[in-house]
Amino acid sequence: MIKVTKINIPGLPTKKPRRLYVYTPRGYLDTDRRYPVLYMFDGHNVFYDSHATFGKSWGMKEYLERSKAQLILVAVECNPEGNRRLNEYTPWTFERREVGLIEAEGRTTMDWFTKELKPMIDREYRTLPEREHTMIAGSSMGGLMSLYAAVEYNDVFSRAAVLSPSLWVDPKRMRDMIKTHPLKNPTRVYIDMGGGEAKGYIRMLTGIFDVAKELAVSGAEVAARVVPDAMHSEAYWEQRIPVFMQYLELE
Numbered sequence: 001m002i003k004v005t006k007i008n009i010p011g012l013p014t015k016k017p018r019r020l021y022v023y024t025p026r027g028y029l030d031t032d033r034r035y036p037v038l039y040m041f042d043g044h045n046v047f048y049d050s051h052a053t054f055g056k057s058w059g060m061k062e063y064l065e066r067s068k069a070q071l072i073l074v075a076v077e078c079n080p081e082g083n084r085r086l087n088e089y090t091p092w093t094f095e096r097r098e099v100g101l102i103e104a105e106g107r108t109t110m111d112w113f114t115k116e117l118k119p120m121i122d123r124e125y126r127t128l129p130e131r132e133h134t135m136i137a138g139s140s141m142g143g144l145m146s147l148y149a150a151v152e153y154n155d156v157f158s159r160a161a162v163l164s165p166s167l168w169v170d171p172k173r174m175r176d177m178i179k180t181h182p183l184k185n186p187t188r189v190y191i192d193m194g195g196g197e198a199k200g201y202i203r204m205l206t207g208i209f210d211v212a213k214e215l216a217v218s219g220a221e222v223a224a225r226v227v228p229d230a231m232h233s234e235a236y237w238e239q240r241i242p243v244f245m246q247y248l249e250l251e
Contacts, residue, residue, distance in 0.1 A: 001028070002047055002061060007076075010116075011108050012088055018077040021047055023061065024125065025070050034126045035072045036133035038250065039113065039157075041089065041142030043075030045234055053080075056234045063241050071250055074121055076113075078142075089141035091148045091177075092170045110149055114156045132186065135248055137161035139237045143191075144169060147211070150189055151181050151218075158184070161244040162191040163237050167207045175214050183219040190223045190244040191215075194230030223247050 001024050006017035021043045025035065040060075044051045047061045060073060078085040083099050091106035122129045136157045138146040143165030150160035167174060191208050198204035205226055212224035225243075230236040 001026075009109075009112050012079065012105060012112065014079050014081060014084075018079065019044060019051070020077070021073075021075040022121070022125070023047070023064060023073040023075075025064065025072070026068065028072075028126075032126065033070075034128045035070060036135065036250065037072045037074060037118075037121060037125075037127050038135045038137060038248075039118075040073065040075040040136070041138035041145055042078050042140075044077040044080075046073075046075040052234060054234070057238075058234050058241065059238045060241070063238075063245075067242075067245070069245065069250055072121070072125055072127060074117070076117070086141060089145045090166075090169055091145070091152070092173055094169050106145060106148060107152075109145065110153055113149070114153055118156065131156055131158045131184070133158075135159040135161070135250070137163070137244070139163040139165075139234075140232065141166045141169075144174075147174065147189070147191070148177075150187065150220075151178050151183070151215075154181065154183050154187060158186055159188045159248045160190070161248060162189060163240060163244070164193055164197060164232055165191065165208070165211075167211065168204070171207050171210070175210060178211065178214040178218050181218060183215070185219060187215075187220040188222075188248060189215055189220050190247045192225045192227055192240060192244075194227050194232060194236055196229045196236075197232040198226075 003022045007020045086102045087105045088109045093104045095101045136149045143162045146160045147162045212222045215222045
């Protein structure tokens with residue numbers, strides 16, 4: 001079952017309330033069992049094609065029902081207004097010719113996730129609230145944020161799926177942050193990049209392995225891979241769901 005509600009995030013206002021999606025597994029209402037929780041960025045792209053930005057979602061609903069995965073999935077819609085998604089999904093201010101100056105609001109976003117959203121979910125649903133049972137996932141800028149969350153908020157998240165992360169925002173700063181953050185045990189990170197999306201940009205491919213190395217040195221278990229011919233879209237990220245779910249031990 002998926003419950004969709006409208007929410008406002010203090011400090012990150014939108015003209016219209018954004019959607020919050022909460023998936024509970026089959027049988028949730030029939031037992032008193034508690035469940036691990038996976039949080040995801042770009043919630044509008046997670047479950048429904050009709051809600052997705054480009055008309056194609058990850059298809060997580062179908063996957064979870066088919067696999068009978070026993071977890072709660074919480075997905076939050078991004079800010080759809082102008083370039084505000086970029087602001088909310090970057091830990092560091094950056095500037096690009098195509099988008100101009102993007103001032104970082106990633107810490108505000110993650111403070112809300114960890115200090116307001118997670119406590120609310122833990123109150124309203126039968127979760128396993130400990131970090132060992134709390135995961136996060138995303139792609140593109142959401143992938144960047146998932147990696148940031150796994151490191152900077154490592155006391156909350158023990159596992160992360162980082163798909164096609166936008167490391168170009170500031171790859172050196174990301175590596176430096178990881179170097180200064182010893183990670184708790186267990187910490188497990190899946191990180192990947194599509195060969196098609198990085199065609200001609202070898203530094204995009206090597207970048208994920210540089211990050212993977214730093215994560216491993218800091219104490220994480222890491223799976224890093226290049227997916228042959230995969231492009232930068234929900235259809236390709238959907239194909240990787242079984243891989244990262246198995247690695248995060250959520251299948």
